[in-house]
Amino acid sequence: MPGRQNPTFRQRRLGAELRRMREQAGLSGNQLAHMLGVSAPQVTQMENGKTSASADRIRTIAEACKCENLPLINALGGLITSRRKSWWDQYRDGLPDALLKTAEHEDFAASVIRSWTSAIIPGPLQTEDYARGVFSRRIPPLSTEELNLRIEFRSERRRKIFQHPSKSHEAYLHESSLVTRFGGTDVLRNQLHSLIDDSLREDVIIRIVPFTAHTYPGPIENLVYSFGEVPELDTVEVELSRSPIYLDDPTELASYRKVFDHIARAALSDEDSQDLIRQTLKNLKG
CATH class of the missing domain: 1.10.260.40 (lambda repressor-like DNA-binding domains)
Incomplete structure (x- = not known):
């Protein structure tokens, strides 16, 4: 067979x-x-x-x-289930496999989705206009239809994560992500407002690593660490330019848990992170 x-x-x-x-x-x-x-x-x-x-x-x-x-x-x-249609299957003919894999990985998480980004707001926390600014950078440019499909897909990812009763999102961001303008100043301003709103949710933790941190605590690549039903089913997604890679070897998992420990020690508290986002928003000009 x-x-x-x-x-x-x-x-x-x-x-x-x-x-x-x-x-x-x-x-x-x-x-x-x-x-x-x-x-x-x-x-x-x-x-x-x-x-x-x-x-x-x-x-x-x-x-x-x-x-x-x-x-x-x-x-x-x-993990054994009948092959049912998942929400991302409707996008299979129109989007790259790498984007679908990210959605599958987020869906696979049993509890916490922990992320680290250095110069960009994490996908599930992006506004639609911010996502448009991110995807509009592609060379050669996407068609209007392709661009709209990616934005729709990213918005659906956000809804699915935030609607799930047992999942929470811990996002660690470098301060540079708060000032990088994907789509322009107004788009960034609205994105920061949205970030503040998200930080007040019970199922979201947002912590910022400030420019004043003693050292740069994390890797250059964006990371997503998902916690499985048991520790053996944890998974790390490392975002690369062409396609993400997924790591599940116990030694790799232990290493990336330590990476997030370093990041957490360098990051501001939840409240101080909210204050920094508000201050960045206040100082935003353009």
Whole structure:
């Protein structure tokens, strides 16, 4: 039976954890296939997210790998859902795969979405005019239809995150993002007003790393760290110029948690960050 061509984020993530479980047990693909009574290509397809693994199959694999991490096993079973249409599927023919992957990653988060940006307001916190200013920088320029579709998509991302009852967004921004004018001064002014409003929400924390910080605490790239149902299902998205990369190795996750610890120590408190945004808004001229 041929495997699926485009596994979802959850299907890829499930496969990656099954592969990690096998490798930690010191088993080869052939050995696990023999223990399961299937072919080696079937194991490969499953670990690539291209074929389904039932909850019973996951428990069988865990038993074969002598994995006793019951919370992880249960969480992996929870990733198995029928292939239902997700809200971003309607954009699949009109938007780059990289944008859709970001939406899938945000949807995958079980609780907190933690972000770091240096010169730009994070996507879910952008106003429509600010997003238009960001996307209008593209060379060659986007058509009006493509531009409007991206803005609509970004607005929908924001709605889905903020409407979710169990998700919160912790945004760490460098102060430079408060003065970078995507779309002009009026657009930035409205964006800062929106940022203040968002900072007053119970499900949003916004903290600014000021220019006066002793050192630049984070990477140049924008980051999104999503917390999974269990720590093993945490994921880091590193935004690159062409397409984001996703990291889920435990060592990488531990490293990026430390990165965010450094950023948090350098950032102002919630209240002081609100004051800095207001002061920036007051000083904004043009």
